[in-house]
Amino acid sequence: MLIPNILNVAINLFFIYFAVSLLLSALQEQIISLLALRAKNLKSSIITMLGDGDKDTKLLTDNLYQHPLIKSLNQQGNKWLKRTRNILFIPINLLLNYFNKKSNKKNSITWNSIGPSYLNSEIFSDTLLDLLRKDYGLYFNTYSDGINNIINQLEKELARRDNSQNIQESRSGENPNNNTSKLSKLPDELLKNLYALALQTKNKAAEGNATITEFNNNIANWFDESMERATGVYKRNAFGLSLLLGFMIAIIGNIDTIHMINQLYNDPALNETLSGFAKQQIETIESQCKNELPEVTNDCIKSKFNNLNLNDIRSFPIGWEVQEIETTKNNSSQANKTINFNFFGYNIQAKRQQNSALFTIFGWIITAFALAQGAPFWFDLLNNVLKVKVRSSGQRYDSTTNKQK
Template sequence: MTGSTTLDVVLGLVFVYLLYSLLTTILQEAIANVLSFRAKFLQKAIIRMLEDENAKTADTLLNRIGAFFRVIFRKNVTSQSLPLTEAFYNHPLIKYLAEDDYKNKPSYLTSRNFSQAMLDLLKGNDFAAGDDPGKFIKTALESGVTQWKNNGKPVQINEETLSYLRALWADAQGDAAKFRTALEEWFDVTMERTTGWYKKHTQGVLLILGFLIAMVFNVDTIKLAGALSKNPELREQVIRQADNYIKTHKDQFNAKENLPKDTTLQGLQKRADSLLKTDIADVNKALGIGWKCTSVKEHENKCFHGKDVCIRSHLRIDTIIGWLITAFALSLGAPFWFDLLNKLMKLRGTINSGKDDGKETNSAKPAPTNIKG
């Protein structure tokens, strides 16, 4: 293949990856909403902060795999074995931030929410207007027990967390306002780490969903690359679709969040339906993506096949490899492919513009004149 042909093939693949990675991202976000992934990761971070001794470390591959699936299937609850965390989530300021009884933990907290709840737990139910907060906080930290009563009982603070809170109190020189600021900084640092945990988890979910989508729709990268490399008209058709898509969907992504803008279940469903019925349907038709039988007469009565599904026509050893390549590509996320598609289309435009300029220059040259001596 020439350099231009290679670029066009890559452009075609990137466009396919963009459309299907967007579908993958939509499905991942829908699952995250239904299973409260964000609330679970926030809870994991709070447990890490308040129950250091009880936080389980995924120190082996099997433990990490187990931790991955526990986040997916674990109920969003705390237990008696995590008393300070339970008291934290039972605080009215935190408790009523949850969406409803089904999603009984909030998905987001501000540092101010965290510090206020922690100060209330330390100061206790008896703290009143005009009282010195430092006195109540100091008593709680010295005794190792919250002054706030959860279910009628004070809460024991585990030793590691207590040591850290005492250190923050010492650094604040017994000033309640500075102590609040230190609590908020602690929360912000932990949330930065939590964002990293969530991104890794999302990458794993996207990889699994990517493989399932590649298999269900039969998006075989090897087959697609072969078809594009052999058919110039097909390449041009797909590139025209890609160019039109870029022009009409510039504001489609919120790159910062790596998600479509409307993340409600209704909005995600509407976007998925539109994507499947328009852009994906068009590119599938052009490239022949799917399971339709390619040799109806030859396969009749010889294998399982129908009008829309034929295993024999498509399933080979290299097909699975093609699915795996597709799955990895889809796990990179739609914003990555949208940005890359933009850059490649600009590069292609520059190359084609250079070729056109060269043709004009050559045509402008005067014809050589034969001079006889």
């Protein structure tokens, strides 16, 4: 009975993680949407991509976002969401400005200056080239000599900046930055990157007949590569948010992993009953979502799970016990050993026996890390454990229906 009992503990534990992870993901999506975290990350990444976050870089980024091709992508949402954001942005901007001054961050942005959450690489490259031509005086045409014109102009500007630097070093007190060229307003990093991309376009072109279209494509590829790196940063930040929300949910719902394992393992009857309930729920979800396309399976799982009757989930060893204070006076010595507090005339304590508060907090931390893995992870793992349980009982598992035979 040892192996089946352990498998049942795993099934029940993974089912709780799966169910609560759905709640966490829904809450996280609302927070990300409300605070426009994706849009903020995109704009911050573009600022980093174009330069070092100085005044010229921010001005160029603002001009990009005001371009009709990008400005038309910005969706403000309904009036309620916009008003809520405006209210939240006031204290958030104050905090950001404070921490930016402390850390001397140059590529910081205010939360009310954000734009779209996603930007296509072709739209970015078209917008940047159009902006360089109209506002920064980068002349080119669509003929084969267009790339040569760009290279010559960028070379002259780079040479001018090098000469200006040399003069500034040799003649202190003289201001060499008296050039009236519009290209002088471009950030140094962007100028160097554009020059490298232009040379790359020319070198890769057949017989040297490079076109502006190929240069445009190289800018788009450069944008895609930069956004891939930015996506990694965003995922790490999102995982941190998941940990924070997971820990909060674990506290509010008293989802203590250590306590759940102890209770389930020491009560085989309850363990078996709850694992049967979890198995039934998972089979119901899979039977309704098995014909869905892979890209919409997760959405189907969420919607079907929300429609199921989860009243029996109260039987799982989670949550808080609420009692009137008078009934707990005689148990004050035991209450001091556990998480225990008063709330409007009621005594609230964790569902446990002789576990210290330290174990409780550690159990919450384990739960937070588990919930941060996401519902799809636990759904797949739960399916695998169910298959192992069926096979260990000597029965065959039908992979087409996900049921035992």
